[in-house]
Amino acid sequence: QVQLVQSGSELKKPGASVKVSCKASGYTFYAINWVRQAPGQGLEWMGWINTNTGNPTYAQGFTGRFVFSFDTSVSTAYLQISSLKAEDTAVYYCARGYNGDYYFDYWGQGTLVTVSS
Amino acid sequence: EIVLTQSPGTLSLSPGERATLSCRASQSVSRTYLAWYQQKPGQAPRLLIYGASSRATGIPDRFSGSGSGTDFTLNISRLEPEDFAVYYCQQYGSSPRTFGQGTKVEIK
Numbered sequence: 001q002v003q004l005v006q007s008g009s010e011l012k013k014p015g016a017s018v019k020v021s022c023k024a025s026g027y028t029f030y031a032i033n034w035v036r037q038a039p040g041q042g043l044e045w046m047g048w049i050n051t052n053t054g055n056p057t058y059a060q061g062f063t064g065r066f067v068f069s070f071d072t073s074v075s076t077a078y079l080q081i082s083s084l085k086a087e088d089t090a091v092y093y094c095a096r097g098y099n100g101d102y103y104f105d106y107w108g109q110g111t112l113v114t115v116s117s
Numbered sequence: 118e119i120v121l122t123q124s125p126g127t128l129s130l131s132p133g134e135r136a137t138l139s140c141r142a143s144q145s146v147s148r149t150y151l152a153w154y155q156q157k158p159g160q161a162p163r164l165l166i167y168g169a170s171s172r173a174t175g176i177p178d179r180f181s182g183s184g185s186g187t188d189f190t191l192n193i194s195r196l197e198p199e200d201f202a203v204y205y206c207q208q209y210g211s212s213p214r215t216f217g218q219g220t221k222v223e224i225k
Binding site: 035042043044045057059060093095098101102103104105107108109110 | 118150152154156160161162163164167173174205207209212213214215216217218219
């Protein structure tokens with residue numbers, strides 16, 4: 001069955017970096033999307049990566065400090081955030097996108113990233 | 118960017134009642150490219166509906182979606198205890214993909 005398993009919670013200081021992983025299994029995948037959910041807030045699409053070509057697409061507001069990558073040897077997608085700010089505190093989800101970035105039919109369990117001094 | 122506005126913000130109903138959730142887009146969503154998700158506390162969202170009206174795999178038939186253009190609706194015919202959650206709509210007709218702010222369905 002399709003599974004996306006994410007890495008565990010992270011506590012980081014402002015200015016540090018974090019790398020969240022998302023291991024995919026159970027299907028021939030094409031796209032991994034990333035979605036952010038700040039505490040008590042709604043869902044925000046960050047962008048996606050084509051796992052065949054490695055080409056990332058970033059939504060506005062997620063350029064510069066955010067990097068999507070994919071390691072085919074271990075079927076794992078990564079979200080790296082640099083120069084962390086308090087407002088980056090959120091749960092980050094990876095999700096399989098139908099036809100790339102259409103709708104999201106399988107989700108990881110989420111990774112809480114807390115940025116605090 | 119297409120802004121999705123969901124209403125009401127909170128819906129207070131009893132088990133067995135019908136729930137009607139609205140999602141209105143700031144501009145027309147092309148080809149009814151609209152999805153609905155359910156999210157329970159501490160869990161990832163779950164896809165319910167795509168293409169405005171197609172149920173995702175394993176979704177009970179008490180969930181139904183309808184609409185086109187700028188107005189979409191999610192109906193839950195008879196609320197079960199496990200249906201009390203937050204529901205989000207999402208459009209994928211244009212980029213960036215956007216979500217509504219959510220409707221919470223709570224037990225009355």
